[in-house]
Amino acid sequence: MDHGHAVGEVNDNHMDFGTGVTSAFGWQATLGIPFFCFLLGAFGFPVIFYGLTIAHGKEWTAAVEVFKEMYDYGFWIAVWGALFGFFMLSLPRWLAYGRLKNVIPTRFNRQRREVCFVPEDQKEPIFVPWEELVAWVTEAQGVTEYGVQHQYGFGIGFYHPETGEKYTLEFETYGQLQAISNWEAIRAYMEYEVHTLKEIQDPLDLQDPDDPPWEGVHVFRNARKRLHDEYRVGKRGVFYLLGWYLYHLVTFWTIPNRLVEWEVKKIKRMSKKTLPKMMLKWSKPLPEEQWAKPSDELKRQSRRVRQLQQANPQRPIIEIFAQMSEET
Numbered sequence: 529m530d531h532g533h534a535v536g537e538v539n540d541n542h543m544d545f546g547t548g549v550t551s552a553f554g555w556q557a558t559l560g561i562p563f564f565c566f567l568l569g570a571f572g573f574p575v576i577f578y579g580l581t582i583a584h585g586k587e588w589t590a591a592v593e594v595f596k597e598m599y600d601y602g603f604w605i606a607v608w609g610a611l612f613g614f615f616m617l618s619l620p621r622w623l624a625y626g627r628l629k630n631v632i633p634t635r636f637n638r639q640r641r642e643v644c645f646v647p648e649d650q651k652e653p654i655f656v657p658w659e660e661l662v663a664w665v666t667e668a669q670g671v672t673e674y675g676v677q678h679q680y681g682f683g684i685g686f687y688h689p690e691t692g693e694k695y696t697l698e699f700e701t702y703g704q705l706q707a708i709s710n711w712e713a714i715r716a717y718m719e720y721e722v723h724t725l726k727e728i729q730d731p732l733d734l735q736d737p738d739d740p741p742w743e744g745v746h747v748f749r750n751a752r753k754r755l756h757d758e759y760r761v762g763k764r765g766v767f768y769l770l771g772w773y774l775y776h777l778v779t780f781w782t783i784p785n786r787l788v789e790w791e792v793k794k795i796k797r798m799s800k801k802t803l804p805k806m807m808l809k810w811s812k813p814l815p816e817e818q819w820a821k822p823s824d825e826l827k828r829q830s831r832r833v834r835q836l837q838q839a840n841p842q843r844p845i846i847e848i849f850a851q852m853s854e855e856t
């Protein structure tokens with residue numbers, strides 16, 4: 529599962545990694561958090577102080593005065609605070625757009641069984657055999673005044689076929705399992721176990737077969753339809769229904785999904801302008817008789833992994849790989 533939406537494009541021939549779009553939740557947070565803070569500062573605190581005044585035995589006229597004072601004092605603070613929060617949450621996104629103008633995705637070509645890298649500040653692509661790629665998970669921890677902090681990352685690397693120079697590509701993940709899951713999505717695509725973006729980016733199954741593979745307005749409508757279907761059969765209660773609507777009202781209804789659609793178009797336009805001609809030529813589909821085949825050693829190791837998994841389905845994949853390493 530591509531939890532971080534790092535995969536941008538998937539087709540029968542190649543997969544792009546590193547230029548994926550964010551999920552609708554990212555836009556919901558960018559819009560909803562500042563708006564919620566505005567509602568809390570402009571209306572929530574005045575209502576709280578109104579109730580506290582009544583609770584302390586004051587007359588309702590005094591409570592109304594307290595409400596007005598708190599409202600007059602807090603409204604514009606809430607407005608400017610919400611705008612500042614929106615700016616701070618949006619800034620990383622706009623900075624990322626600027627970097628994308630010069631970022632060329634790492635492309636995995638399963639018909640050729642090769643990976644194409646274009647290192648930063650370079651224009652010449654490097655083509656590396658798939659089975660020579662190295663992947664790893666990083667884990668670090670440190671102690672601060674707030675407690676033990678853990679950090680995780682996922683990386684892939686290779687040695688230049690001609691110069692022997694080492695190249696690496698790393699990014700942060702939420703945890704160890706997410707890092708392994710990202711690699712597994714790539715591996716499964718290259719070994720013809722995954723064929724569409726939906727298979728690795730739609731864990732809630734909210735996209736119909738004919739829907740585009742991103743979280744546009746169609747995902748919102750499908751989620752709402754499923755919610756009402758589950759409510760009718762008693763699977764969801766009235767409080768869950770009201771909570772769903774309240775959450776999406778605070779996060780501006782379908783606007784986050786529409787922004788995802790806009791973002792997809794923007795990133796696709798930017799990516800097409802940056803791809804080198806050699807990479808485009810290398811990316812063209814091949815006749816099936818010219819497709820590269822996995823090595824005998826990889827086939828043997830894959831069979832062994834499946835045997836170990838079938839023997840103990842609950843066994844962690846890391847232990848299986850460790851045993852494979854010892855056997856090799």
